[in-house]
Each structure stands twice: as structure tokens, then as C-alpha cells.
Amino acid sequence: MTQPACIDDFEHLAKARLPKAAWDYYASGANDMETLQDNCEAFRRYRVRPRVLRDVSRIDTASDFLGFPASCPIGIAPSAMQCMAHPDGERATSQAVAQFQSCMILSTYSTTPLEEVVKPTNASYWFQLYLYQNRPVSADLIRRAERAGYRALVLTVDTPQVGRRLPDARNVFKLPKPWRLANFPKEFQILTASERAAAGRVNQGEMDELTNESLGNRSDTTLTWVECIPWLRQVTSLPIILKGILTQEDALLAVKHGCDGIIVSNHGGRQLDSVSASIDALPEVVAAVKGRLEVYVDGGIRRGSDVFKALALGAKGVFIGRPALWGLGYNGQQGVEEVLKILHDELRLTMALAGCRSIAEINPGCLCKSKFVPAKL
Numbered sequence: 001m002t003q004p005a006c007i008d009d010f011e012h013l014a015k016a017r018l019p020k021a022a023w024d025y026y027a028s029g030a031n032d033m034e035t036l037q038d039n040c041e042a043f044r045r046y047r048v049r050p051r052v053l054r055d056v057s058r059i060d061t062a063s064d065f066l067g068f069p070a071s072c073p074i075g076i077a078p079s080a081m082q083c084m085a086h087p088d089g090e091r092a093t094s095q096a097v098a099q100f101q102s103c104m105i106l107s108t109y110s111t112t113p114l115e116e117v118v119k120p121t122n123a124s125y126w127f128q129l130y131l132y133q134n135r136p137v138s139a140d141l142i143r144r145a146e147r148a149g150y151r152a153l154v155l156t157v158d159t160p161q162v163g164r165r166l167p168d169a170r171n172v173f174k175l176p177k178p179w180r181l182a183n184f185p186k187e188f189q190i191l192t193a194s195e196r197a198a199a200g201r202v203n204q205g206e207m208d209e210l211t212n213e214s215l216g217n218r219s220d221t222t223l224t225w226v227e228c229i230p231w232l233r234q235v236t237s238l239p240i241i242l243k244g245i246l247t248q249e250d251a252l253l254a255v256k257h258g259c260d261g262i263i264v265s266n267h268g269g270r271q272l273d274s275v276s277a278s279i280d281a282l283p284e285v286v287a288a289v290k291g292r293l294e295v296y297v298d299g300g301i302r303r304g305s306d307v308f309k310a311l312a313l314g315a316k317g318v319f320i321g322r323p324a325l326w327g328l329g330y331n332g333q334q335g336v337e338e339v340l341k342i343l344h345d346e347l348r349l350t351m352a353l354a355g356c357r358s359i360a361e362i363n364p365g366c367l368c369k370s371k372f373v374p375a376k377l
């Protein structure tokens with residue numbers, strides 16, 4: 001292959017370059033990976049209803065993330081440990097997003113310190129948060145994110161425990177040296193010594209020694225609506241986005257608790273296997289919130305036409321997870337830029353061929369459902 005021409009090409013190129021354990025960590029979903037597969041297939045059950053003869057000589061994809069302008073409504077979802085894909089890791093992803101002027105969500109489990117990721121540009125940076133029982137640790141991360149210029153906090157709510165990803169279990173996955181979870185000091189331990197001893201985990205202290213499984217064991221599994229959102233509101237004035245909502249019931253609770261946005265997401269099929277594809281959950285969430293907060297979606301977006309479909313179903317914008325990692329693994333910053341450019345070009349072409357000249361013109365009437373799911377060629 002001389003030149004990757006679509007997102008799937010980047011997947012193949014990255015796979016050929018990455019060590020097996022890193023590839024497996026990025027690629028895998030939970031258990032039988034039904035949701036992972038359905039995330040992509042569900043887009044194929046929607047068909048576009050194109051309008052013609054509408055002067056599509058100028059296509060405008062300008063959009064915004066929480067009011068901050070963006071060249072198009074495609075952002076980067078938070079994914080942990082990007083230095084395994086390329087030594088420039090999160091820095092490279094950030095540079096690409098800055099060039100592209102969109103939005104990057106940085107994972108708590110970044111392999112680059114959060115302060116070194118934000119670029120002085122018009123791009124938006126949001127910080128993804130996992131909350132710990134040791135709340136001062138979380139409060140400290142939030143204050144650092146505020147100082148560094150992050151414009152929103154994205155609380156991931158679908159991960160009270162980490163889903164079981166079989167390839168990681170088989171590989172006994174561990175973040176390889178020299179990489180470390182750079183937002184935490186080396187000696188930092190989330191559980192106290194007595195908690196660790198009680199959990200039988202006396203020697204699993206250092207963050208850079210942690211496995212995926214032990215990371216999950218440090219999350220606060222006691223989080224509830226009534227406790228954690230007010231706590232967040234008390235420690236920060238940044239907008240709060242909840243990532244991992246899949247039902248109208250929880251969407252309404254997000255509205256009730258004054259959240260600023262939702263990302264409809266099943267964590268790229270990595271958490272509870274057999275939940276709905278995120279694009280299938282999107283309509284009920286959009287209908288429930290009735291415009292009272294911004295609704296974004298991630299999961300399975302591999303084409304500009306997928307972005308178009310998500311917007312037609314009411315998403316304000318979309319986030320991509322693995323495609324950015326594939327671009328990064330293939331060719332660092334340039335690879336991520338190419339991935340964003342291809343998706344942007346494909347979105348523009350879809351809009352032109354569907355007769356939509358601006359993002360605002362993309363609406364539910366642009367789609368219909370099809371029972372026929374074409375086989376992937």
C-alpha cells in the first residue's frame with residue numbers, strides 16, 4: 001500500500017507496526033466483542049436520503065464544541081497510554097488536533113503529563129476523569145487540568161470496574177517501560193497501604209507497574225448521582241460532560257443534575273459486552289434531553305458518512321477512539337492528521353452528495369433505516 005485511502009487502511013498499517021500486546025490492548029473489546037462489532041455494523045443499517053439540485057459548490061463543516069469553534073464536528077475520544085502507539089504519544093495527537101482545530105479529550109491514564117499536551121491554539125482540550133476513593137487525588141487532577149487550560153471535564157461513568165478483555169488477560173497486559181501513567185507521581189498510590197493489604201495487593205503499588213486490571217480496582221465503585229456530581233460542582237466551575245450514557249433514564253438524570261453534556265458511548269465495546277451500539281442508543285438520548293444539554297456520540301465511526309449519520313440522528317459532534325490510535329501508530333502526528341483529514345473529506349463529500357451545505361442542514365429526514373446490512377467487502 002503506497003498511500004492509505006480510508007480509515008481501515010490505517011488499521012492494517014498500524015497493526016503491522018505495533019507490538020502484539022499493545023495492538024491487542026487497543027483493538028480489543030470486552031468478552032465476545034458483540035458490542036464492538038455492532039458499533040460499526042449499526043451504521044450500516046442506516047441509509048442516506050439524498051436531496052439533489054441544491055447548489056453544493058460550497059460545503060461548510062464549521063461547528064463547535066461547547067461553544068468553542070471547530071473546523072468540523074469530529075473530535076478525539078480519550079484513550080489511555082498513547083505512547084505505546086508512537087513515542088510522541090499524546091503530544092502528537094494534540095499537535096494534529098491543533099492543526100485541525102477540533103477537540104481532544106485527554107485520558108486520565110495519559111502517558112504524557114496533562115500540562116504538556118495542551119497547545120496554545122484555538123483547539124479545545126477536555127480532560128477525562130476517573131474518580132478515586134481518595135478524593136484529594138481527583139481534586140488535585142482537576143485543579144491541574146483547570147490551570148493547564150482544559151475547557152471541560154469528561155467524567156467517564158461506564159467504568160466502575162474494568163470490562164474483561166480476553167486478549168489482555170492472555171497477554172497479562174502491562175504498560176511497558178519506559179512509559180508510565182504520567183499524570184501521577186511515581187510514588188503515588190491510590191489505595192492506602194492498609195487498603196492494599198486488605199485487598200491482598202501489597203506489592204502492586206507503583207502506577208507504572210500497574211496492569212489494566214489493577215487500574216480498574218482503584219476506581220471508586222461507590223459513585224452515585226447524588227454524591228459525585230455535586231462534589232464535582234463544588235470543586236470546579238468547568239463544564240461537566242458525562243461519558244458512557246446509553247439510556248433515556250440516565251440522560252434525564254444528567255439533565256436533572258445540571259450536567260453540560262453527554263457522550264453517548266459504550267466505551268468502544270470495552271466495558272459491558274452486549275449493550276447497544278452507541279448509534280442505536282443515540283436517538284432515545286436525544287429525544288429525552290430535548291436540547292437541554294449537548295449530546296455527542298462515540299463508537300464505531302470509521303467513515304465520514306458515519307459522522308453524517310450521527311449528526312442526522314441529533315449528535316452535536318462525534319469522537320473517534322481507535323482510528324486516531326491507528327493514525328498515531330502508523331505515522332505519529334502526521335498519521336493522526338491524515339485520519340482526521342480523510343474523515344473530514346468524506347464528511348464533506350457525503351454532505352455534497354446528500355444536498356447538505358452546512359452542518360445545520362443535516363437532519364433526521366436525511367436518513368432512513370434499512371433491514372439489509374451489506375456484507376463488508
Ligand SMILES: Cc1cc2nc3c(=O)[nH]c(=O)nc-3n(C[C@H](O)[C@H](O)[C@H](O)COP(=O)(O)O)c2cc1C
Binds near residue numbers: 107108243301322
Ligand atoms: C485503547 C483504548 C483506550 C481507552 N481509554 C479510555 C480512557 O482512558 N478513558 C475513557 O473514558 N475512555 C477510554 N476509551 C474509550 C474511548 O474513549 C471511546 O469511547 C471509544 O474508543 C470509541 O470507540 P471507537 O474506538 O470505535 O472509536 C479507550 C478506548 C480504547 C480503544
Ligand SMILES: CCCCC(=O)C(=O)O
Binds near residue numbers: 080
Ligand atoms: C482503567 C481503564 C483503563 C483505560 C480505559 O478506559 C480502557 O482501556 O478502556
